[in-house]
Amino acid sequence: MNRKVKLLDIAQALGVSTGTVHRALHNHHGVSPMTKARVLQMAKTLRYRPNLAARYLSSKRNLRISVNTLQGTTSFWDEVRAGIGEEARALVMENVEIEYRTYPRLGEGEEEAFEAALKAEVDGIITFPSRPQGLHSWMRRASRNSIPVVCVATDAPHTGRLAVVSIDTLASGSLAADLMGSLLRGNGKVAVTLSALAITEHAEKCKAFESTLRSLYPQMHVEEPIEDHDVESEAYQKCRELFSKHPDLSGVYVTTEASIPVLNAARDAQMLDRMTVITTDLFPALVPEIRSRAVAATIYQRPRTQGRMAFRVLHEFVMEGECPSYQVTLAPHLVMRGNLDFFLQRQSQESGTERSVRLQSTSSELTEYFG
Amino acid sequence: MNRKVKLLDIAQALGVSTGTVHRALHNHHGVSPMTKARVLQMAKTLRYRPNLAARYLSSKRNLRISVNTLQGTTSFWDEVRAGIGEEARALVMENVEIEYRTYPRLGEGEEEAFEAALKAEVDGIITFPSRPQGLHSWMRRASRNSIPVVCVATDAPHTGRLAVVSIDTLASGSLAADLMGSLLRGNGKVAVTLSALAITEHAEKCKAFESTLRSLYPQMHVEEPIEDHDVESEAYQKCRELFSKHPDLSGVYVTTEASIPVLNAARDAQMLDRMTVITTDLFPALVPEIRSRAVAATIYQRPRTQGRMAFRVLHEFVMEGECPSYQVTLAPHLVMRGNLDFFLQRQSQESGTERSVRLQSTSSELTEYFG
């Protein structure tokens, strides 16, 4: 293995200066197309790769990235933001500023937040595209201005986004189906609730659930999915209707965070104790329901890890000019009463800022890492 | 936030040179105790933290770390090694040499491997302490020579090791118990197999399984654990005995990789189809068993992630002088027939070296990251 090739090598090979090489490589203005092409070519044949330490050391500029997410109405987005912050601290030392822009409800103010980020000329955006249609033109504009955008939790297709980080919907839905089927021993009628079929993520989970159930437990039956449009009362009402129409229903899979109204509906219909409920995410109100076995299991979407990955991907792209992966899909965790404490403990553990410092240096909490 | 404090700041504050400060900070020889103390003190009051980029850039030295693991008899250790390699490539650019030392069987040759690593004067060791007792004195010696050791998969207590990376045994055992209990609807007699009760990791899983089952499903009964001492024939024989003694056994939880002999024993005893089997790990021979539902679920121990984390922790310590966490425990993944393909796809996917390169630069596969 020869010595690493550096800017000077390619400069000398071409009889130009390192400055020129640098400008060519970063397509800065003021390089003749001719020399630029030659530099690019030579860089490739020499297999040049930049020394990141040197770049970081000499670079004055500091990254500004905007994190556009839902306000902390639920713990999910708080965790995502925490993950982003942790990874930022772990990966780089200073030179990264994170600007949080939050919006109060799904689709409410997210376009404004995105626009604000663009106006502020940030170097990158991490966003939860709750209404991809509305965001579409903004994201395309970002793409045109070559501002990288990473989606978390949900994808926004055809927007030129750099990457998505999300839980694998297929694995989620299929796991829920298999678990449901085996808990019910392959018999019975079950239902699925989701926010809206128009949301890719939910539709995919639902489809995976149905198809897995159909293929692995052919005797079981899945009712038409319930759309709650993220409105609690709607979820409650529609479930009540469902339950009265199907008093023999034996299971429900809630693909969204909105499991509480479903549980309440089942409880009020006095059907809860003979039903197997599988939910999504993990938040305080769900804990007692899991403990009491009202919820058989919940599919934990690892928000902290999603945040970490989103930052990591974005950072790697901005700093190194390359995206490690355009689609990061995580395996969901299954939480049941048995291992519930394990997850709760982690959540609380990382809220604190306990640190173990040996010498002097930065610190990063790795305990829940990859949780 | 003031400008970052650097070596020069400390030096000027003390009226010495940066060289002296550097030597004091790294307790190199040739610094008077007096100045050393002053430097250390000043560094602390000034809250000095080294600039890692600068350090990396100027440092000639390259890290050598030894990875001592079991030979690739099973896919588990291959995956662990792969994870280590990936993280090494992702985290640093060159300057890290990994020396793999493998031993053929549990406890066989691992002391020699460790000794060899010490002799080679590596900067750090990642090891699977299959027989902690035997390794004990070697590890203490490493500790005395301040060579950091990170354990993977199993801990080696009281050895002065820097950190452990492992799957949370409690979460594993409890999840298995809860799943077993709910699949069997809270009734029946079940058994646990393990390698040996002397191995902490196995004993913990077993204990967690028993206690969770007892508390959540008090009507169920757990037989005495079966110790197979990592010998396939022993596992098979003991299971045959178990099955003939308890023809009404309705479930088995295999806490180790040795699930195949258990399944064969159950099959030969013609009890497999009325038993619920929960296994550990995921390897080729297990795949058809999961597909055929001979195995209800397997607890995946995320070897690749364990490897990544082990490297990450070690690297962070060696480079930055501080350990992010002395105990990294990962949540296990539950794999059932429904989500099996998801995991298989990942495994194969990462074996390949598919890369997506945008500009020029290093690449790291993040797809399974945090898998």
Add this chain to the structure above:
DNA sequence: TTGAAAGCGATACCAG
């Protein structure tokens, strides 16, 4: 035991 100074490789100027 200490100080002074030469790099490390890329960035960002200022001249030409």
Add this chain to the structure above:
DNA sequence: CTGGTATCGCTTTCAA
């Protein structure tokens, strides 16, 4: 458009 060069903070070597 291009070349030259100071600079980033730390490590390391050579003198003193």
